[in-house]
Structures are given as structure tokens and as C-alpha cells.
Amino acid sequence: MDFPPDIFPTFPDMAPGEVWLVGAGPGDPRLLTVMAIHALRSADCIIHDALVDTRILRLAREGAEIHFAGKRGGKPSPHQRDINELIVAEARKKKRVLRLKGGDPFVFGRGGEEARALVREGIPFRVVPGLTSGLAAPALAGIPATTRETNHAVILAAGHRADDDSAPGAWEALAATGQPIILYMALAQLPQITAAFLRGGLAPETPAAVISHATGEEERILETRLGDLAAEVKARGIEAPAVIVVGANAALRSVLAPGMVRP
Structure with a gap:
């Protein structure tokens, strides 16, 4: 070129x-x-x-x-x-x-x-x-990282070390911020992470979304809520690589995606 x-x-x-x-x-x-x-x-x-x-x-x-x-x-x-x-x-x-x-x-x-x-x-x-996939994949799925109506910050977190006990309470602390959390590499530890988010104060009804194989032919997008997230990922066979969004902005996909033209 x-x-x-x-x-x-x-x-x-x-x-x-x-x-x-x-x-x-x-x-x-x-x-x-x-x-x-x-x-x-x-x-x-x-x-x-x-x-x-x-x-x-x-x-x-x-x-x-x-x-x-x-x-x-x-x-x-x-x-x-x-x-x-x-x-x-x-x-x-x-x-x-x-x-x-x-x-x-x-x-x-x-x-x-x-x-x-x-x-x-x-x-x-x-x-x-x-x-970075944590921002690009949700955006292409109709999920803004931030909007004035939903959040004033966003948290990017890697989930593959969720079983690391060197920082007890870390996931609960992220949940306590009340800000949307975008997870990388978290599928294997998702049950532990979601349980910690619930202990940290997030409601089971908190919107959540998973974008698997973003931008590829195998892309799959799951819209759900925090309380059902781990079970639905397992039941639907969602595979890595995947980006997970937990927070109010995840609900915007249902509003924005119908009008979006994908690349």
C-alpha cells in the first residue's frame, strides 16, 4: 500500500x-x-x-x-x-x-x-x-466504554490470575467502585470472579456481556446479567479469547446494536 x-x-x-x-x-x-x-x-x-x-x-x-x-x-x-x-x-x-x-x-x-x-x-x-480488545470489542458490539449517563470511569482487569491469593478481596474492591469492569482472559476463572463481584456489592441483575472471538468469523456475543453470567457462558460453550463487560454500559447494546453497521 x-x-x-x-x-x-x-x-x-x-x-x-x-x-x-x-x-x-x-x-x-x-x-x-x-x-x-x-x-x-x-x-x-x-x-x-x-x-x-x-x-x-x-x-x-x-x-x-x-x-x-x-x-x-x-x-x-x-x-x-x-x-x-x-x-x-x-x-x-x-x-x-x-x-x-x-x-x-x-x-x-x-x-x-x-x-x-x-x-x-x-x-x-x-x-x-x-x-486493545477490551475497548474495541465492546465498541464494535454496541457497548461504549463510557457514557455520561452510565459511568465516569471504566476498569480494565485481567482475570487469568483470579485464583491468586496474594491480594485477597481485590475483586470485591473492584465491584465496590460501582464502575463497569472489562475483563480480559477471565473465562476459566469466571465463577470465582462473579461470586466475588456479588460479595463486593454488585447486584445479580447487573448487565453483563461477553464478546468471544471478536471481529472474526467465529464471533459470538452473549447478553446476560451478572447472576447468570458464569452459568450461561458454560451452557452456551463460549470459548476464549473473550472480553467480558460487567456494568450498566453493557445494557446499551440492546439500544445501539440494532442501528449499527459493522466494519
């Missing part, structure tokens, strides 16, 4: 030995940033995670090396240490390295850990933000 020079006058060069931590968005290639496309067309080596759509990888320049380094909960996955070492090793070979991550690299994407590893090794890097 050629970009009009009067709109995009310059793009930074991806220098040999440099690493770019790039967000690939929630899945649909049309939701990539222009800078992400530039990186795909420039990289010698692409190290991608499990949530990067295969169509996005087809945008890589001819001859680029493609390495899979995906981490999926409950499945055999490379250790983060090994991924860090791979990124560093490829950069030391003076390759232009693209670390491509679903969503945004700095929102539950371990991009911060990888950036620290690069700093320790003296390897220059650039961050290219992407659309």
Missing part, C-alpha cells in the same frame, strides 16, 4: 538491530494502524503471538522470517523468558525485528516485560500502540 505523501509525509525507518513492539488490534486486519502496516512491510523478522490473525501475517514483506511465540492459557506455551531471548537474539543478528502482539502491546500484552529485557541488553526499540 502506498500512502499519500501529503497525508503521511514520513515514516521512521526500521533500522537493523532495532525491535518494534507493535499492536495488531483485536483481529480484523482493517483495524490495524497505518504504522503497524508500515512495520509489517519493513521487518526482516516477525515474532507474533497466538491472537494475531493469519491474514495480518500475509502483509509481511516477501522473505520475512515468521516465528510463532504464542501464549495461551491452559495450553503448552513458550515461557516469557524464552520469547525475550528470541527477540534479543534476532536483534543481535542485525535484523529488523517486529514483535507483533494482538491488541495493544502495553495492555495485558507483556510488552512492558519485553521492553525491559531490551533495555537490559542495550537494544533500541519502538512501541506502536494498537486497539
Whole structure:
């Protein structure tokens, strides 16, 4: 793709030995940033995670090396240490390295850990933000993250460590804020999380929604309420990856979705 020079006058060069931590968005290639496309067309080596759509990888320049380094909960996955070492090793070979991550690299994407590893090794890097699924998936489903009528804040939380007892009462504390909560990676721990939300003061009638496989052909959207959330997810066979919204804004889907035109 050629970009009009009067709109995009310059793009930074991806220098040999440099690493770019790039967000690939929630899945649909049309939701990539222009800078992400530039990186795909420039990289010698692409190290991608499990949530990067295969169509996005087809945008890589001819001859680029493609390495899979995906981490999926409950499945055999490379250790983060090994991924860090791979990124560093490829950069030391003076390759232009693209670390491509679903969503945004700095929102539950371990991009911060990888950036620290690069700093320790003296390897220059650039961050290219992407659309995080916790905001993009609900928006595309007709659920605004905020509205003046429903909330003045929104909480993003990772649910895969809900069984971690190092912070007892943390989920109850989030519920006590009364603000909508958007959960990433929470399906496996959903019964524990919803029980904690109820103990924290959220009513069973609190609106909730689940967006599974957002923007993909397998996308499924469940509208329900907090008290029924875990049981309905199980009964309907909702699978990861999924984003879960709990709060008053989830009810807006029934109002907005009928009039929405999807990308």
C-alpha cells in the first residue's frame, strides 16, 4: 500500500538491530494502524503471538522470517523468558525485528516485560500502540466504554490470575467502585470472579456481556446479567479469547446494536 505523501509525509525507518513492539488490534486486519502496516512491510523478522490473525501475517514483506511465540492459557506455551531471548537474539543478528502482539502491546500484552529485557541488553526499540480488545470489542458490539449517563470511569482487569491469593478481596474492591469492569482472559476463572463481584456489592441483575472471538468469523456475543453470567457462558460453550463487560454500559447494546453497521 502506498500512502499519500501529503497525508503521511514520513515514516521512521526500521533500522537493523532495532525491535518494534507493535499492536495488531483485536483481529480484523482493517483495524490495524497505518504504522503497524508500515512495520509489517519493513521487518526482516516477525515474532507474533497466538491472537494475531493469519491474514495480518500475509502483509509481511516477501522473505520475512515468521516465528510463532504464542501464549495461551491452559495450553503448552513458550515461557516469557524464552520469547525475550528470541527477540534479543534476532536483534543481535542485525535484523529488523517486529514483535507483533494482538491488541495493544502495553495492555495485558507483556510488552512492558519485553521492553525491559531490551533495555537490559542495550537494544533500541519502538512501541506502536494498537486497539486493545477490551475497548474495541465492546465498541464494535454496541457497548461504549463510557457514557455520561452510565459511568465516569471504566476498569480494565485481567482475570487469568483470579485464583491468586496474594491480594485477597481485590475483586470485591473492584465491584465496590460501582464502575463497569472489562475483563480480559477471565473465562476459566469466571465463577470465582462473579461470586466475588456479588460479595463486593454488585447486584445479580447487573448487565453483563461477553464478546468471544471478536471481529472474526467465529464471533459470538452473549447478553446476560451478572447472576447468570458464569452459568450461561458454560451452557452456551463460549470459548476464549473473550472480553467480558460487567456494568450498566453493557445494557446499551440492546439500544445501539440494532442501528449499527459493522466494519
